[in-house]
Amino acid sequence: MIYREAGQFKTTYAADQAIFPVVQDRWVVVAAVVAAAVAVPLVATEYWLQAVLIPLLIYSLAAIGLNLLTGYAGQLSLGTGGFMAVGAYAAFKITTAFPAVNILVVFLLAGIVAAAVGLVFGIPSLRIKGFYLAVATLAAQFFLIWLFNRVAWFSNYAPSGTITAPPRTVFGVMVTGPDASAGARYLMALGFVVLFAVLAKNLVRGRIGRSWMAIRDRDIAAEIIGIRPLRTKLLAFGISSFYCGVAGAELVFLYYGSAETFAFDIALSFLVLFMVIIGGLGSILGSFLGAAFIMVVPIFLANAPHMLGVAMSTALQKQIELMIFGGLIIFFLIVEPHGLARLWQITKEKLRLWPFPH
Amino acid sequence: MILDVLHAILVAPFKDMVGAPGFLAEVLIGGVASGLMYSLVALGFVLIFKASGVFNFAQGALVLFAALTLVGLMERGVPTIVALGLTAGVMVVLALAIERVVLRPLVNQEHIILFMATIGLNFFLEGFGEMLWGANVKKLDVGIPQGSFKLGEILVNQLELTAALTAAVLVTVLAVFFHGTRIGRALRAVADDHEAALSIGIPLKTIWVIVWAVSGIVALVAGIMWGANSGVQFSLSLIALKALPVLILGGFESVPGAIVGGLIIGVGEKMGEVYWGPLVGGAIENWFAYVLALVFLLFRPQGLFGEKIIERV
């Protein structure tokens, strides 16, 4: 009744092809973004911003990156952590070598470095497919982590091997370093993720996205009709690694403050993969939903005993958390194997008809 | 400069090997031993993948759970043989539960969904195992001789010898099982084609329970070997990551592949770390195994013994 297309007539092809053809959709998304940018920093507590929202935005960006590669192009990759590490260390090196360069540009350059590395490690994908490729990308993951651990140059010869985000400003506002306020960092992360999400959405609706999906669904047939597998797959790896690289730089500069290679180990790769699969493979919205699920559920479970006033040993709490988390993953996969994005789609379809049953 | 680097990579390590043959033998034996330890874990993966097409990410957690249960029972005074039997029983019950709760509802889904479900299972088992038996490191003592003895100049570790023999026995038993018994044939049929197997009356659910139970018992054996080496604790579940290169190399569906892959990875890893590792600062084991497997994959994308991937347009 509220959410319907009746009365919305498109008079141009452009209007018909818009990302949100239904006006209500557009309004909701715009309102959400504005609320996120304006209302949230005013209302949210520092804990909420610092420990939940900022990592949520950063992980969403990484999830979008991995979704492009795994969801749209069908190349299962477990090297996400390694590519994020490349972005982080590249950003660190660039900004410490050229402190005058704006941090926004530094992030973009770091993404480009990560993209280049992604291209190199994407080459095996031409020969190897499926789970075998996933395990091959683990080679990238472990090698990159080892490299950053081993070569002291990457951490500017710090005795501990950790990289620390130096204080940097954007338009006069401190956004990185210990003095940056959570609100400023949140807005920066939000800006990046909105921009790149829009870019990604356009990418997947266009020629490149369609060629990725063709490779994913039937790669030999795609090759026959003229889609070049080399270019397409490498492009997927490159762009996906760009996103992951920027996300990695954000992880260190906007969230952690300082990091060692442990922060980018295989657990991170799996975490982002879970986000993508729970959220929905092949869906930009799914990346956000998946990131929200993976981030919010553990924190909720960790806070639940305190909220309910139940005293439980931290060990037991953690173990139950793990069990519930694992159980929820299985539950969601049984209920909706195509992820939360599909659940959302079904909801929208139901909303279209509401209050009528069919 | 370039010549120095080339010399260091291509010549010096080999001279090193030839110069100390006793040590080379030790490295090779060490490589074989650790390779077989990896194979024990990889076998569990292979069994499940062979029969149900599921890449069981939770295999590491199964290894841990089996070892924890065994040690937990033994700590409470249950005699060793009885504990072993009881633990095997627990793994069968676990297999039943997994089939009912995880596999049956997801019967026709894509492989990646099943893979994700096993990841969820992994978390669940980790939390569950720790909750039941505690997070402390536990000593595992099922009577396996622990010391080492010298064969000439070479140091042989008795635990590794036992592990190697166990792996050999296990593989033989599994080979006989798959090729000699009726159930084994049914398993192979299911691995080939679920629907065809169903249509000739093979009960899919029973097969799956059997496969997961057998894999659970293999996990128990692996857990005993690894647990005897480092004590039973959480990190056991991380061994699964070390078994993955073995799987890629050998092929996901091949039992002999798991062994051969294990040997190649084990030996390759150790030789790489000992002879080439110092050139680049060491600790290269983690990625060396994967890179080795990757190189093999480039030449044989389905692994050494895996089924050839036939793609239809």
Place this chain on the structure above:
Amino acid sequence: MLLRTLVIGLATAAMLTWPMAGAVLAQDKTMFIPLLVYRTGPFAPNGIPSANGFNDFFNLINERDGGINGVKLAWEECETQYKTDLGVECYERLKTRQGGAVLVNPFSTGITYQLIPKAPGDKVVIHSAGYGMTASADGRWFPWVFNFPMTYWSQASAFIKYLGQQEGGLDKLKGKKIVHIFHNSPYGKEANPTLEELAKRHGFELTLLAVDSPGQEQKATWLQVRRINPDWIYISGWGVMNQVAVKEAAAHGMKMDHVVGNWWTGTETDVVPAGDAARGYKSMTFHAPGHDFKVHQDILKHVYDKGKGAYGGDRAKVGEVLYNRTIINAMLNVEAIRTAMKKHGNKPLTGEQVRWGMENLDITEKRLEELGMKGLMRPLKVTCENHEGNGLALVQQWDGKNWKIVSDWMEPMRDVVRPKLEAAAVEEAKKLGYTMRDCSKEK
């Protein structure tokens, strides 16, 4: 179908609208210390005794003494699994609870690094006792971070000193082969620069061998060790790496009394899997081992007899190495607060006041005796410039059943370590944009 939708909808609503971590009203007269612990995960075997030590000592202070001068201690555990991101999340969640945290023990070098930049802004003292960023021992640059009683670099120098004692003089070390097997992480690498410096000065051959986390598989490392055939082995490990290292050392025929772990690589859990073969294994420490000190009896009487013991019924574990370490850590926290109260009065203090207390901590032999820790610990004095304090090191040895002290209290080579430390402090502080304070101006 309706039920399912309802359940999903309710769950989502609950998660999105839960009250945003409101601070629980502070009770009168308590001070809050968050405890970052790891009772699950790969490092749990080391984390559990550590967490229990804190709990038991704080309980002791509350039960036996009624708090510190009437102000009771409140604490809350938060599970980090030794992971940095969880540690940061725990810190952020707990720092405003119960009136605000005054002090935090991160119990992980990785988490410490993350929290160091936040400390001055949040006004929370970071006590990384015997771990963390060694450079933060220079209090002029890092007023909010303390790592007494000793840092890793000092420990490494004490280790070399011990070797000198064993070999009959530091000059006898020339030409000897020493191997450092370390966890491939910032923690593990800490000792390397100092060891390299000392290798140059005293002429011993140093080989550094990294073990990748978690260190479950160390065969290649120990093959190399066998080839080198070293005179002494130093191990900087944590978690499963410790157990495997001790086992492999024994299995490869090393002389166990020439294998020395650092103070995080020498506790009961580390020698358990190796069994008898681990006899003779040594480790560094900065306190004595044992369960028969007066403080243990107090804990058993006032905490365990009242049923509040962290180990529950398992009293035998009271007095394990890591347990002792954290009761000392907790004691240092408590004494710092007590010192601060002498200046600011017997009331719940702020982070800034506790910081002053930490900086002016002076534990005398007499005080140790009053605390029931005579012989367990040495007197300690902290100053503004030296947040490492003047702690001394000790070497203990496992005899199959217990750890026993096998050396005298050793002074680290402060003349070697301090200049490097100061240089590193300048570097690290520059990254964070700090300015140096002038200690003479403050008192």
